Amino acid sequence: MKPTDVPEISGALRAGVRRAEPMVWLSAGAVTLALMLLVGLLFLLASRGFSHFWPQPLILLDNVESKAQLGILLDREPVPYAQDYRLLLHLGGEDFFDSPLVWVEEATLRARSTPQAALAIERRDQGPLFAFAEGVDYGEARLELSDWNVADQVAAIRKVRGTAGRVYLRLASGRPVTLPASDLIEVSSPNAMSGMARIRHAFSALGRFVREAPRRGNVQGGVFPAIVGTVLLVLLMTAIVAPLGVLAAVYLQEYAQRGPLTRMVRIGVNNLAGVPSIVYGVFGLGFFVYGLGGSLDQLFFSDSLPAPTLGAPGLLWAALTMALLTLPVVIVSTEEGLARVPRNLREGSLALGATRAEALFRVVLPAASQAVLTGLILAVARATGEVAPLILVGVAKYAPGLPVSSEFPFLHLDQQFMHLGFYIYDLGFQSPSIETAEGLVFATALLLVLIVLLLNLAAVMLRSRLRNAFGTQELR
């Protein structure tokens, strides 16, 4: 265009439009929005998750209708069609109350307090118990605790753990309760705790959450088996998908004849990435579990049929299904990496007397290694968060043993395993009382996000190490 052809532009706005300023603003706005949503999500997960471990104050309600009630305040909402509010109280101790959750209308309240002596007790086989200490028995005689101060009470009760003794408690209603020491896991006095003690308590609860196995149909205890299962699944999947994806991409990009068939294969691979994950689950169940596993059973374990050995959902089949699910991502990214390797690098290595395979594996593939890793990062992120296919091919609500052990063959690929994603689903939608499990759901979700972050961070660090090893990676 000659200068005279430029349309006459007046005003700063149109000048700005010509410099594409609105475009820049829109792009920056999109980035900001995405970041804010992400930060918001993380903040929600972190605050709700961490508050699950934070010692909640115990509230004692004196009610005109029933006896006194001690519990954690979960919610306060207006009563429908009435000028009143009602409180949702978590009483704990399902074995003593008809329902551990009660609504109390504020109008019926006579008094409301947070007694210093109230204790929160975590039990092995039942839900939490909120009560007052009466006495303790180390196996010889009952020691009265009622007129001790609360810190000493807590210390005395803690000492009984692991002995053959008992703890005597009194519920808010006045009902006495005897608790065998073997059932006691932790005792605390949330109302009397100092700030530091609360923090210490929260972190110790967090530590047990990460280290321990779940109890009582997953609503209590930790998620350690689920962490192990998730990480193991992702590692196995990576070990399967990396060679498979890279080799497939190498074939498509380097060896396959350019033509309609190759083009169709490539389109097919790209479209595989859009297949709903549950379909992969169904395929995995049909092909891997029943087809492959069933045939192997008939070949090698026919003695134990009809009980399946390999023909049942398990870690190996889940890893294979996940590898299939993430294969398109790795293939596409590797192919793009290979296509970006400049021609003169290939020619340079061929001109030195390298065969095509030598040039490929010694020069071209290393030069494309960053793209391969990018593909793997995406694959790991997708696989870690995926739950639907796992339900069909290997995940269990509760798996008693870890898939790794010190017993031969150390890695039990045929076992079912626990998974954080499924744990969230199970706890959030299948547990008897979502109100009490909510905190656990958020905490588990946060943990899952952190694991994805950690796995990705490891891959990113590996990638930047490769970048350093290969210099500035200024490929022409």
Next chain:
Amino acid sequence: MKTHSIDVHALKRAPARAGDDDVCLRVEELSLHYLRSQNVALENVSLEIPRRRVTAFIGPSGCGKSSLLRCFNRMNDLIEGSVISGRVSLEGEDIYDRGVDVAALRRRVGMVFQSPNPFPKSIYENVAFGLRIQGVNKKRVLDEEIEKALRNAALWDEVKDRLDGSALTLSGGQQQRLVIARAIAVQPEVLLLDEPASALDPISTLRIEELIYELKTRYTIVIVTHNMQQAARVSDMTAFMNLGRLVEYGETDTLFTNPREPQTEDYITGRYG
């Protein structure tokens, strides 16, 4: 640019036309065309390239000089749909014969490309590449050969302290000398240089030219260049090509001072086109 230390008079004392024993590469009625395009890349080219001398190919862009060069190590094989006829023989053996191991041929005929193409590896591994694919993996042998190659490529003093550093951190001129070192580390008989200095600044160009002058005592060198001064400075023989044909081939001095063909004269005096 100041002229450098090539002793032009020494070249003139060399025999005017290479005898039969001195022929390294013999090209007979070589034609090349690509199926995708209508043009013939090379048409009926015949010439003999003398051993341990520098032969330059000059000519306008697209005249086929690079294509001819790439016939000598069968780089054209990589281009789909290239059809070749005629004969190219290296030391009497037809390199397009059926049983020829192309990888082995390329070890005998090294090549350096227009833009420096070091591998994204360390300087050491770049030079070691050709040796490693031949199965040389002993550290002591590699160290020795790499030092020798880098010294011969006049790069040793600049990189000896950072052999493990990335080759991509070197300057363009250093990269091109590294690529030459990489090529001569496998001890080829022929070194093909495809416009090795066209992407470099004058100082680096000068160093490459000096290097070519030193290397020709050991290798047969064929260089493609756009730069006629460069051809005149570094080569013993010059071939002028145009439109896929070899127009004139002879001793550099003769070709530049007393060309037989009017086309050649037009080109070297800048009246071309």
